[in-house]
Amino acid sequence: HPMIDKILQLFPIAVLSLFCFQLISLWMDQLYKKNAGQLKTAARPSIKKYRWLLAPGFFGCLLWLGQTNSFPLFFRGAVASIFLLAICTTDFEQQLIFDRMLFPFALLGLLLLPFSAIGFTDALLAGCIGGGAFLLLAVLTHGAIGGGDIKLIFVLGLWLGTGQLYATILIGLILGGLAALLLLITRQRSRRDFFAYGPWFALPALYLLLG
Numbered sequence: 001h002p003m004i005d006k007i008l009q010l011f012p013i014a015v016l017s018l019f020c021f022q023l024i025s026l027w028m029d030q031l032y033k034k035n036a037g038q039l040k041t042a043a044r045p046s047i048k049k050y051r052w053l054l055a056p057g058f059f060g061c062l063l064w065l066g067q068t069n070s071f072p073l074f075f076r077g078a079v080a081s082i083f084l085l086a087i088c089t090t091d092f093e094q095q096l097i098f099d100r101m102l103f104p105f106a107l108l109g110l111l112l113l114p115f116s117a118i119g120f121t122d123a124l125l126a127g128c129i130g131g132g133a134f135l136l137l138a139v140l141t142h143g144a145i146g147g148g149d150i151k152l153i154f155v156l157g158l159w160l161g162t163g164q165l166y167a168t169i170l171i172g173l174i175l176g177g178l179a180a181l182l183l184l185i186t187r188q189r190s191r192r193d194f195f196a197y198g199p200w201f202a203l204p205a206l207y208l209l210l211g
Contacts, residue, residue: 013066017059020078024086025051031090031098039094050092057085064210072115079108080159080209084202087152091198097148102155109158118161126165127157149197156205168205176200 028051032039061081065074083105090096113120131154138145157165176197183195 010063013062014059017055017062020058020062020082021055024054024082028086028090031100032094035096035098038096050089054085054089058082061085061206061210072112076112076115077210079112080206083108084206084209088199088202091148091196091202095146095194095196097146097152097198099151102148102151106155106158109155113158116159116161118159122161123158125157126160126162127154129162130154130157130165130169145197146194149201152198152201156201160205160208164205164208168201168208171204172197172201175204 058081062078065077065081068074068077083101087097087101087105090098090101109123110120113123131150134145134150134153138147138150153165153169156168160168176195179200180195
C-alpha cells in the first residue's frame with residue numbers, strides 16, 4: 001500500500017531525528033550546567049523554552065537531505081543541521097553561543113571541505129573577512145554584536161565560502177533587524193536588551209547548505 005510504503009520510508013528519518021534530538025539536548029544540558037553563571041534564567045522562565053523545536057527541525061532537514069543520492073553530501077548536511085539548530089536553540093533560550101559548539105563545528109567544516117565545491121583558501125578567506133568585519137562592527141557599535149556572533153560568522157565562512165557567506169550575512173541582517181523591530185514595537189524588548197542575532201545567520205546558512 002502506498003501509504004504504508006511512505007511510512008516505512010519516513011520511519012528511519014524519524015528515528016534518526018529523535019536520536020539527534022536526544023543527543024544534542026543532553027549536550028546542551030551539560031553546557032548549561034557548566035556555564036550556569038552565564039544563564040539568563042531571570043529573563044527566561046524556562047531554560048528549555050525552545051528545545052522542542054529541535055525534533056521537527058532535524059526531521060525536516062534530514063527529510064530534505066534524503067533526496068540526495070550522495071552519502072558525503074547527506075552527512076555534511078546532517079552535521080551542519082545538528083550544529084546550526086543547536087546554536088539557534090541556545091541563542092534563543094539564553095542568548096549564548098558556546099565555544100564548545102563552535103570549535104568542533106569549525107573543525108568539521110574544514111574536514112568536510114573536500115565534499116563541497118568550496119576551496120580551502122576561499123573558506124579561510126570567507127571566515128577571516130566575515131569574522132573580521134563583525135569584530136569591527138562590534139567595536140563601532142560598542143558591543144551590540146556579541147562575541148558569539150563574531151565567531152559564528154567566522155565558522156560559517158569555513159562552511160559556506162565567500163559568496164554564500166555574504167548572502168547569509170545580508171539575509172541575516174535583514175531578518176534579524178525586522179525581528180528586533182517587531183520585538184521593540186510589541187514591547188517585548190527594549191533598546192537596552194540584548195537580542196539573539198545568531199539564529200538569523202544560522203538559519204539562512206542552513207538553507208544554503210541543505211540546498
